[in-house]
Amino acid sequence: MREVPIEPTFESWQRAARGLLRDDVGPADVAWREVPVGSLPAPAEPAAADGGIRVPRSFVDLARGVAIHRDPARWSLIYEVLWRLTREGRELMGQGDPSVERLVRMEAEVRENRAVITAGPFVPPGASVDGLRTAAARCAGCDLSRHATQTVFGRGQADARVVMVGEQPGDQEDLKGPPFVGPAGEVLDRALAEVGLARERLYVTNAVKHFKFTPRGKRRIHATPGPADIAACRPWIEAELELLHPEVLVCLGATAARALIGPAFRLMQQRGIFLETRWAARTMATFHPSAVLRGEDDAAQARLYGMLRDDLRLVADTIGRETQ
Ligand code: SF4
Numbered sequence: 001m002r003e004v005p006i007e008p009t010f011e012s013w014q015r016a017a018r019g020l021l022r023d024d025v026g027p028a029d030v031a032w033r034e035v036p037v038g039s040l041p042a043p044a045e046p047a048a049a050d051g052g053i054r055v056p057r058s059f060v061d062l063a064r065g066v067a068i069h070r071d072p073a074r075w076s077l078i079y080e081v082l083w084r085l086t087r088e089g090r091e092l093m094g095q096g097d098p099s100v101e102r103l104v105r106m107e108a109e110v111r112e113n114r115a116v117i118t119a120g121p122f123v124p125p126g127a128s129v130d131g132l133r134t135a136a137a138r139c140a141g142c143d144l145s146r147h148a149t150q151t152v153f154g155r156g157q158a159d160a161r162v163v164m165v166g167e168q169p170g171d172q173e174d175l176k177g178p179p180f181v182g183p184a185g186e187v188l189d190r191a192l193a194e195v196g197l198a199r200e201r202l203y204v205t206n207a208v209k210h211f212k213f214t215p216r217g218k219r220r221i222h223a224t225p226g227p228a229d230i231a232a233c234r235p236w237i238e239a240e241l242e243l244l245h246p247e248v249l250v251c252l253g254a255t256a257a258r259a260l261i262g263p264a265f266r267l268m269q270q271r272g273i274f275l276e277t278r279w280a281a282r283t284m285a286t287f288h289p290s291a292v293l294r295g296e297d298d299a300a301q302a303r304l305y306g307m308l309r310d311d312l313r314l315v316a317d318t319i320g321r322e323t324q
Helices: 010-022 057-066 076-087 090-094 098-113 131-138 172-176 181-197 227-244 256-261 289-293 298-322
Strands: 002-005 030-035 162-166 203-206 213-216 219-222 246-250 282-287
Touching: 002 010, 010 030, 010 076, 030 076, 057 090, 076 090, 076 098, 098 131, 098 246, 131 227, 131 256, 162 227, 162 256, 172 181, 172 219, 181 298, 203 219, 203 227, 227 256, 246 256, 246 298, 256 282, 282 298, 289 298
Parallel strands: 002 030, 162 203, 162 246, 246 282
Antiparallel strands: 213 219
16 A cells, blocks of 8 residues: 555645555555645655646646645545546546536536635644735635635735735736735725825735636636635635734624624614724724725715725824824
8 A cells, every 4th residue: 555645625635646556556545645735855856747747638627626626535436537548548537427426516516615625724823924925826615716816915014003804806806916906905095095095005805715716708706705615715814913913903894794793783873883803903994995896886985985095094093092
């Protein structure tokens, strides 16, 4: 029996599987052992997209999805199917084979972000905020990483007194990298400038670090993250807030508020009020800047913007009072 340590990622499994196939080691002779992310030596060369092995694209896509499933048996199952593909041929994928069918079911669970490994194994213990950001770039804790361009991690001062948490990156953030750099970011910047809060002195992040969207033609339409998405990504925001320890925490929108204040939080009734949470003695929720943009007409947008700005003024006043 050969014990094979791998990080819980498709790429790590792929590298190991390639070596096992080369050495002609059958699935029954392999014991897969997961080790923490970052604990294996860096590979000498990047793995080829198909691992250098001729297998159907449908298998590679399926295996990539199943790699995110939390079932520890997934590694041996995808290796068994890979092994048989190299011997029985690519027809195996379309024959209703029980192992392939099981992989298909697991991949479907991953697509709904049920039964995923979550960000937990990717969060390095004892890391700084910069260390978290670097590690998050490799996160494959849920299905969103398979479709988005990149991880959009928090940016700002590690000693910021005010931390703002939004929902998830949008289209522009996904393409550019930092949070709040698209149209919603422009609304936020305008409101911050009006109340005298300097963006460069804040720390701004999101509850979910990858862009969730529905493709429509060439466009990518924002999809609201659900409880499963937020739960999968939660280890990152928890690690950030534990390090940042802000004096004031501002939740931008209902998604962030429910994630950090509680599921019963009601934005329309409770926005603009300071509450004590485990993250900050003063935690407040207000509108997400994108809600301003979604206002049905100019008057509605102006009203929503006014409420966002007034809530942020409370934050600026609080911070200002405490420096006097
Ligand atoms: S959304 Fe969060 S948990 Fe999911 S892959 Fe991205 S960083 Fe990881």
